[in-house]
Amino acid sequence: MVTYQETQLDALGDSTRRAILAALLHGPRPVVELARDLPVSRPAVSQHLRVLKEARLVVDEAQGNRRVYALNPQAFGSLRDYFDQFWSQALDAFKRRVEAGDDRIGKPRSVRARHRRKEKARGYRHD
Amino acid sequence: MDTGMTESTTAAPVRKTITVKADAERAFRVFTQEFDTWWPRTHHIGKAPMKRAIVEGRAGGRCYTEQTDGTECEWGTILAWDPPHRLVIAWQIHGDWTYQPDLAQASEVEVRFTPVPGGMTRVDLEHRHLERHGAGAGAMRTAVDSPNGWSGLLQSYADRAAS
Numbered sequence: 001m002v003t004y005q006e007t008q009l010d011a012l013g014d015s016t017r018r019a020i021l022a023a024l025l026h027g028p029r030p031v032v033e034l035a036r037d038l039p040v041s042r043p044a045v046s047q048h049l050r051v052l053k054e055a056r057l058v059v060d061e062a063q064g065n066r067r068v069y070a071l072n073p074q075a076f077g078s079l080r081d082y083f084d085q086f087w088s089q090a091l092d093a094f095k096r097r098v099e100a101g102d103d104r105i106g107k108p109r110s111v112r113a114r115h116r117r118k119e120k121a122r123g124y125r126h127d
Numbered sequence: 128m129d130t131g132m133t134e135s136t137t138a139a140p141v142r143k144t145i146t147v148k149a150d151a152e153r154a155f156r157v158f159t160q161e162f163d164t165w166w167p168r169t170h171h172i173g174k175a176p177m178k179r180a181i182v183e184g185r186a187g188g189r190c191y192t193e194q195t196d197g198t199e200c201e202w203g204t205i206l207a208w209d210p211p212h213r214l215v216i217a218w219q220i221h222g223d224w225t226y227q228p229d230l231a232q233a234s235e236v237e238v239r240f241t242p243v244p245g246g247m248t249r250v251d252l253e254h255r256h257l258e259r260h261g262a263g264a265g266a267m268r269t270a271v272d273s274p275n276g277w278s279g280l281l282q283s284y285a286d287r288a289a290s
Contacts, residue, residue: 012267021263025259057263078268079260079268080138083141086167087141090165094147098148122188124160
């Protein structure tokens with residue numbers, strides 16, 4: 001089964017299509033404008049847009065006699081899902097660590113001294 | 128047809144809140160100075176395994192990891208440093224796990240530490256401007272981060288990109 005993620009990956013595997021997506025980050029654009037800023041022909045841009053539309057990375061809309069393309073707001077869905085899951089796990093680990101207490105207490109003096117030197121180098125100590 | 132087109136496309140921020148049994152000073156210190164003690168070991172962009180994760184404690188400070196092969200991999204910059212209240216980090220990692228030096232193309236992680244009754248601290252995290260990583264970054268990222276092993280998938284992506 002081909003998933004949307006695979007379709008999207010295929011769609012992203014082309015530098016012109018990535019350039020189109022980057023251009024659309026600034027707002028919706030008609031094909032003619034996109035073609036003007038890219039080193040490919042207008043029919044080629046239309047073909048790339050078709051691939052991006054099938055991958056649900058862009059949406060299109062008729063405005064008068066021209067067709068305007070925009071990034072699909074849903075195209076960021078999987079990135080949001082990724083970070084949503086990532087931060088849940090990371091913050092759980094952070095909470096466990098904060099509540100576990102300070103493990104530097106009880107370490108030998110030489111370890112603490114080395115730790116202090118490193119802290120100073122990283123901006124945490126100014127003594 | 129209503130496609131919800133707007134002048135520019137943004138992605139809704141990811142927001143997380145957690146309350147920890149510690150004062151704000153300790154919570155802030157563990158989040159930054161002791162970052163290495165809780166940061167998921169799987170999350171780095173080095174080629175060799177990660178040895179240590181470091182967050183430099185100052186505005187403009189670097190966030191980086193030290194790898195077992197001796198290399199350092201930067202992944203972020205401290206944009207705001209206000210201990211023990213607030214911290215903003217630029218998240219400079221592309222969807223394909225490469226370092227992005229341009230701050231205008233980085234997302235931002237803001238973390239706020241607020242004391243709450245009972246000697247506890249509420250930690251509010253917001254990861255915003257995800258759209259700066261580009262549409263489709265999520266597909267790439269989840270693919271490279273899947274249990275199947277990201278290096279193999281990254282290779283298959285590179286093969287596709289090159290074809």
